[in-house]
Amino acid sequence: MNRVRAWLELVRAPNLFTAAADSLAGYWLCSATIDFPWQAGLMIATSVCLYAGGIVLNDLRDIETDRRERPARPLPSGRILVVSASVLYVASLGIALIASVGAGLVPDGSDVITIRATGFVVACAIAVVVALYDCVLKETAFGPVAMGACRALNVLLGMSVAGPLNWDIRMAAPLAMFVYVASFTAFGRKEVGISSRTRLTGGGIGVLLSIIILGVLAAKSLADDPATLVLWFALAIHLGRVTLRAVRHPQPLQVGYAMKTFILAVIAFDAVIASAAHGWPAAAVVMMLLVPAIVIGRWVYST
Numbered sequence: 001m002n003r004v005r006a007w008l009e010l011v012r013a014p015n016l017f018t019a020a021a022d023s024l025a026g027y028w029l030c031s032a033t034i035d036f037p038w039q040a041g042l043m044i045a046t047s048v049c050l051y052a053g054g055i056v057l058n059d060l061r062d063i064e065t066d067r068r069e070r071p072a073r074p075l076p077s078g079r080i081l082v083v084s085a086s087v088l089y090v091a092s093l094g095i096a097l098i099a100s101v102g103a104g105l106v107p108d109g110s111d112v113i114t115i116r117a118t119g120f121v122v123a124c125a126i127a128v129v130v131a132l133y134d135c136v137l138k139e140t141a142f143g144p145v146a147m148g149a150c151r152a153l154n155v156l157l158g159m160s161v162a163g164p165l166n167w168d169i170r171m172a173a174p175l176a177m178f179v180y181v182a183s184f185t186a187f188g189r190k191e192v193g194i195s196s197r198t199r200l201t202g203g204g205i206g207v208l209l210s211i212i213i214l215g216v217l218a219a220k221s222l223a224d225d226p227a228t229l230v231l232w233f234a235l236a237i238h239l240g241r242v243t244l245r246a247v248r249h250p251q252p253l254q255v256g257y258a259m260k261t262f263i264l265a266v267i268a269f270d271a272v273i274a275s276a277a278h279g280w281p282a283a284a285v286v287m288m289l290l291v292p293a294i295v296i297g298r299w300v301y302s303t
Helices: 002-010 013-030 038-061 063-069 082-103 118-137 143-162 169-187 197-217 219-224 226-248 252-287 290-297
Strands: 105-107 113-115
Touching: 002 038, 013 038, 013 143, 013 169, 013 252, 013 290, 038 063, 038 082, 038 118, 038 143, 082 105, 082 118, 118 143, 143 169, 143 252, 169 197, 169 252, 197 219, 197 226, 197 252, 219 226, 219 252, 226 252, 252 290
Parallel strands: none
Antiparallel strands: 105 113
């Protein structure tokens, strides 16, 4: 059991459900109905594997820092060998790219199968940006930008599998996700030590802006669907409350709690994106991903 827990900690298992929510929300945003074909399953596999691989690469790059600051984590503690983690990273990346090709196969009703390469291209872009973040950009001012780009591309991955990408209001979804994730990444950059109130305030303002963009995307659904309106409003209030608490008390415990909240709230964020196209039924299905994320999160850390 301890061995299993070590692997779950290494890949931040609770967060894998947020990656699945990103691509599923993007898919439903651009699909005509709330369906779930096998291409969608491969798309989610792509998303989850890319996220897991990125987290493993991050820990491989940070192993010396973790030996000083987080010695109990799987790699510095020796519970998982560096070579084993390296194999997992390569395997995750390979599986993700293969699955992205499969997600782009579109049968046309006859014996002919069309290959839509957009999903594969987006998956490659995610892999490249993740590697740049982990290996080059993480400690620079561009770190939050790269992290936001990864999540925005993850939403775009789902959109690309659903059909051809069109530059319309639906592009507000990856934009909102970019602003949200870049903002809370900047917010939590000094999670280990005492945080600057200026940086926390700036990150909080960015989170608020992302909620506004999300509201613009889902405006029609918010007006027609009370359940979606309640979800959007509750998300805004909860994130605002957590942000204000961290700004008032910028200690590691409060900032760490805020970061965990921001990460898991990605699922609620995605639920509003899904509801922009299909109302509360789509939102409810995406929100169900919160259950395993929270349950596993009580056993395995997510930041």
